[in-house]
Amino acid sequence: MTGKSVWVASFAAVLLIAIVLLSAGSPSVKANDQPSAPNAEVKIDNFSFGPQTLTVPVGATVTWTNRDDIPHTVVSTDGVFKSKVRDTDETFSYTFTKAGTYPYFCSIHPKMTGQVMVKQAQSCGLHCNGYGFPFVAAAVLSQGGCCPKRHNQNGALNPIRSQGSGWR
Amino acid sequence: MPDKKQDLIDQTLQNLNNDGVDRRGFLKCMAWAGTGLVWTMSGGIPMSRAFAKTADQSAGKGGDFSFVQISDSHVGFNKPANPDVTATLQTAINKINAMSHKPDFIIHTGDLSQLSKPSEFDTLDQALKGASAKQIYFVPGEHDMLNDNGEQYLQRYGRGTKGTGWYSFDQKGVHFVGLVNVANLKAGGMGSLGHEQLEWLEDDLKGRSASTPIVLFAHIPLWTIYPEWGWGTDDSEQALSYVKRFGSVTVLNGHIHQIMQKIEGKVSFHTAMSTAFPQPAPGTAPSAGPMKVPADQLQQVLGITDVNYVVSGRSLAIVDSPLGA
Numbered sequence: 201m202t203g204k205s206v207w208v209a210s211f212a213a214v215l216l217i218a219i220v221l222l223s224a225g226s227p228s229v230k231a232n233d234q235p236s237a238p239n240a241e242v243k244i245d246n247f248s249f250g251p252q253t254l255t256v257p258v259g260a261t262v263t264w265t266n267r268d269d270i271p272h273t274v275v276s277t278d279g280v281f282k283s284k285v286r287d288t289d290e291t292f293s294y295t296f297t298k299a300g301t302y303p304y305f306c307s308i309h310p311k312m313t314g315q316v317m318v319k320q321a322q323s324c325g326l327h328c329n330g331y332g333f334p335f336v337a338a339a340v341l342s343q344g345g346c347c348p349k350r351h352n353q354n355g356a357l358n359p360i361r362s363q364g365s366g367w368r
Numbered sequence: 369m370p371d372k373k374q375d376l377i378d379q380t381l382q383n384l385n386n387d388g389v390d391r392r393g394f395l396k397c398m399a400w401a402g403t404g405l406v407w408t409m410s411g412g413i414p415m416s417r418a419f420a421k422t423a424d425q426s427a428g429k430g431g432d433f434s435f436v437q438i439s440d441s442h443v444g445f446n447k448p449a450n451p452d453v454t455a456t457l458q459t460a461i462n463k464i465n466a467m468s469h470k471p472d473f474i475i476h477t478g479d480l481s482q483l484s485k486p487s488e489f490d491t492l493d494q495a496l497k498g499a500s501a502k503q504i505y506f507v508p509g510e511h512d513m514l515n516d517n518g519e520q521y522l523q524r525y526g527r528g529t530k531g532t533g534w535y536s537f538d539q540k541g542v543h544f545v546g547l548v549n550v551a552n553l554k555a556g557g558m559g560s561l562g563h564e565q566l567e568w569l570e571d572d573l574k575g576r577s578a579s580t581p582i583v584l585f586a587h588i589p590l591w592t593i594y595p596e597w598g599w600g601t602d603d604s605e606q607a608l609s610y611v612k613r614f615g616s617v618t619v620l621n622g623h624i625h626q627i628m629q630k631i632e633g634k635v636s637f638h639t640a641m642s643t644a645f646p647q648p649a650p651g652t653a654p655s656a657g658p659m660k661v662p663a664d665q666l667q668q669v670l671g672i673t674d675v676n677y678v679v680s681g682r683s684l685a686i687v688d689s690p691l692g693a
Contacts, residue, residue, distance in 0.1 A: 205615075246655040246657070247654075247657065249657070269485055269657055269658055270657050270658065271482070271511075272515070273514070275555075277555045285484070287483060288447070303555065304555070305555035308510045308514065308553075309656075310557045310558070311558070311595075311598040313556050315554050
């Protein structure tokens with residue numbers, strides 16, 4: 201094999217590994233506030249929202265289902281969303297396109313409160329730039345599919361860690 | 369009222385009942401048994417008489433009158449706690465019509481409908497057409513304000529009212545005030561009257577003689593019964609401060625689907641049974657929702673309230689009776 205073809209082969213191999221790992225699905229590293237599935241559910245029962253605090257990633261759709269024998273509503277305290285009245289087994293869905301905390305309540309029974317916490321999804325794959333593909337592969341491998349931002353919010357360099365936590 | 373006179377009244381009351389039951393216990397027993405025992409105040413001395421006898425004697429006697437409070441008809445509800453709320457509503461109306469004295473009017477303290485649907489309001493109106501009393505006064509419950517901030521309720525029942533549906537009227541010297549504490553509810557809060565309504569109330573009561581009997585009626589209780597379930601009104605203290613100077617104040621509420629009563633000085637508080645379904649006593653269930661009882665007991669936990677006013681009296685006599693009695 202020539203030097204050039206060796207280079208092409210290893211480039212292709214690394215690229216293939218990176219593609220496979222990036223398409224593997226959700227990261228295996230899970231911190232406490234790691235966003236869960238893109239479609240999440242809240243059950244309304246016994247005059248309460250369950251879970252009372254739900255954490256989802258940006259772009260997730262949350263569906264509330266009324267399992268109580270009395271109608272309820274889902275109303276954002278900041279006027280972001282407002283359901284019509286939902287009787288037993290009726291649902292209301294809302295897709296969260298912006299990160300933030302969204303407290304809400306039932307306008308019929310205002311003691312019923314809950315909140316949805318919407319988190320920015322972690323940056324992955326191609327955001328790890330400037331180090332060349334071999335480095336990307338190593339970083340991707342060590343993070344279980346999601347690689348860390350090289351710079352933190354203040355612009356300083358982050359050390360490469362093998363355990364992902366606190367990086368956004 | 370001077371304390372000495374109040375003491376005499378309390379003493380007399382206690383002496384009236386040789387079984388040792390005091391006034392609070394008497395009220396509790398009356399509500400529990402639904403016996404329809406009426407006690408009225410005549411010349412400042414309380415007297416208790418059997419319901420039927422009193423009705424014949426006092427009804428229509430120059431200036432005396434009576435009215436009926438019904439509440440929480442929830443037309444449209446169809447779950448196991450009561451699959452046919454229209455039928456029990458009809459039973460309540462039949463009971464009103466069967467009373468030996470015809471009430472001057474009916475007060476409905478809210479939750480007329482279950483889901484604020486036009487068909488539900490229609491059904492209620494149709495049923496009430498058959499009541500012996502043609503004048504009906506309403507205040508909305510939270511179930512009547514769904515989807516449209518109470519627009520439909522106001523169109524149907526809000527003629528002559530202000531804001532979210534509050535108003536007052538006079539009947540034979542008694543001043544009635546209908547209040548709305550189910551609009552613009554805040555997250556984590558209970559019932560709410562709001563600044564505008566409170567200002568109106570203060571103004572409405574201004575200049576009235578302190579001897580004018582006052583009746584306030586609103587859906588959610590105007591005193592704090594159980595905040596965990598929202599059974600109270602956040603700003604009712606201010607409203608009650610406006611009626612403090614009056615000699616006789618009666619507060620009629622609904623919302624909790626059971627009878628609760630409290631007397632504090634010259635103010636009597638009373639909540640009515642529902643004509644649709646009962647709810648659990650505070651803290652006795654995971655939540656305040658409809659409570660299923662055995663079918664043969666349903667008529668015992670739903671009911672109407674007959675209120676009698678005697679001109680010479682100081683307060684209104686409130687009598688609850690279950691549908692099945």
